[in-house]
Amino acid sequence: MHTFLGRRTRVLVAATAATGMTLLAACTSTDDGGGGSTTAGGVELVKAGQLTTCTHLPYPPFQSEIDGKVQGFDVALIDLVADDLGVKQQIVDTPFENFKTGAFLNSGECDLAAAGMTITEERKKNVDFSDPYFNATQAVLVDRDSGVGSLADVKAKNVKLGAQAQTTGEDYVKGEGFDPVSFESSDAVLNGLRTGQVKAVVIDYPVVQGWLKDKANADAFEVAEQIDTGEQYGFTVKKGNTALREAVNKALADAKADGTYKKLYEQWIGPYDESAASPAAS
DSSP, X not given: OOOOTTSOOEEEEBOOOOOOOOOOOOEEEOOXXXXXXXXXXXXXXXXXXXXXXXXXXXXXXTBXXXXXXXXXXXXXXXXXXXXXXXXXXXXXXXXXXXHHHTHHHHTTSOSEEOSSOBOOHHHHTTXXXXXXXXXXXXXXXXXXXXXXXXXXXXXXXTOOEEEETTSHHHHHHHHTTOOOEEXXXXXXXXXXXXXXXXXXXXXXXXXXXXXXTSHHXXXXXXXXXXXXXXXXXXXXXXXXXXXXXXXXXXHHHHHHHHTHHHHHHHHHTOSOOHHHHOOOOO
């Protein structure tokens, strides 16, 4: 994902998932002078009565604005955490660079970050990750007329390749000797392919799955190859925020046990893939 250092953050309304889960804890304010709160579960929140989530838009199917509300797989999963804590989720759109550094977590602007973010050792230096909640592969998406059948073809045929800036997909192809055209967002990547700026792109496969649900996209583009880079997504909290990290992990475990995870996966990602839904701790 791209770094928008000049863009102001935006506070957005999250669409609450219809999970039917019972609220387990009521939020009670504390007189800390900073507007923070403590839930009955002992989780400190930066703003009373809400779980504040930093994200970076758009990144469908994980989070994007639909009908004026931020919705997606990540949003729905964090709604489960908010439900358990007895609060509502509030989403803030921020530059992706802050997810890597933990800046908005450290400054107290957000409680956690949810942005389809790959767990890496480098990022672990700045933030604490939840248990992995999704196994992700990279996809090589090409114009159907490109004649490209793999990433190796991209190199052999000297096809212009695109990727989303600051992502593990971009890092991967650079490591394979490519010099990709960098795009600001996942939407910009697809637009670059659609307009002929590039003839192939490498990006997370779940994003491609979402794109190809649109018939016009499916008619124009195809997946030439999936690349298993061993990536796992995780949510992040401020270093040392063990109580919130454990609350996230509990909500994820409960959702997998009671079938809610599978339901949300099918709603936002596509046909349920158990191997993608049962990651081990990273």
